[in-house]
Amino acid sequence: NFGRVPLKPGGGEGSGGLARRIGNLLMLYATAGASDGFRRRNGIFWEWPEDVRKSLRCGQVFVPSLGIGQQDWRRRRHELFAKGVYPGLEYRIMGIEDGVDGSMLFSASSAKKTVLKVRPIYAVRKELDRSWPVQVSMEEIPVALTQAMYNTATLMIVTMASLGLLLSGLIAREAVSLYKIPSRSMEPTIMAGDLLVVEKVTARLGAQLKRDEIILFSPPEELERIVRSNGGKLRGGDLFVKRVAGLPHESYKISEDGRVSLDGKSSESLLGERKELCRPDQDRGPGTSSRILPKEGVVPENSLLVLGDCKAVSVDSRVWGPLDASKVKGRPLVRLWPPERFGMIQ
Secondary structure, three states, rough: OOOOOOOOOOOOOOOOOOHHHHHHHHHHHHHHOHHHHHHHHHOOOOOOOOOOOOOOOOOOEEEEEEEOOOOHHHHHHHHHHOOOOOOOOOOOEEEEEEEEOOOEEEEEOOOOEEEEEEEEEEOOHHHHOOOOOEEEEEHHOOOOOOOHHHHHHHHHHHHHHHHHHHHHHHHHHHHHHEEEEOOOOOOOOOOOOOOOEEOOHHHHHOOOOOOEEEEEEEEHHHHHHHHHOOOOOOOOOOOOOEEEOOOOOEEEEEEOOOOEEEEEEEEEHHHHHOOOOOOOHHOOOOOOOOOOOOOOOOOOOOEEEEEEEOOOOOOOHHHHHHEHHHHHHEEEEEEEHHHHHHEOOO
16 A cells, blocks of 8 residues: 555655665666656655645645554544545645634645645546545544655655565575475385475574484485486485484494494384385385495484385485485475375474
């Protein structure tokens, strides 16, 4: 609602040197091709908004406004509409009367109470048309602006709104992203081809991760080497998805058959029962079993032991060891695609 504009107390011609220059450049750019005379006649130059009700004169063009922070602005707007005075529309003052004795005045500053006779400077829609000019008491108009002031206020609002949208977009980009799963390592929880919404705030804040959480992470050097040795290629933003199994300072043991125990307890019992529905991809070899190296140790500080739900094909900590927690980039929240599997990720 551009009938509501910000006001700068004490504004005027001398206010805001840098803002004035920038504002005038923006207005020149927005009206490229228009003549200087057209800009002067229509108030297309920078002028700090301030209430000019007391300085209005006969013949002057002004814009009634509701202001910002004015009390009962909805009621005032309704009352002005009923009289044919529409906030944000440009009006010419056809006459000024003394509100006490009805005498004609040249300036609104000549009496304490004044009544304006006004009409729009251009045609309005049929449903807004009135028998012009209409009369309105000065007290009924919350704020009056010159054309230049109103154009300046409009530019300020549009610019702030645009910057707000841009900033919101940048923040959203840093907070969430979309990620398409390329592999089978988390089946049946997450299938190859699933499109996920991934939040990245907790990772950026360094929030402590819990066992059983699903995470996305940048590949450590050993995993990069394994991918390259198998003819794969990685781009800078490529991420892998696994489930947190082991936490810092926990002892772990990996057996030849790929089973993992943490502090003497099996990973299955700690992570909950999950049916092993996936099988090795026969077109890509025997699966993960040939890569697993039996070993035992303690999960280092600021590290995690991560496993895939589909252990038959998952290349995880059983192959390349604990993951540095700084590699974690986010957590999947929602599955967007395919539609029949839409929902929260657990």
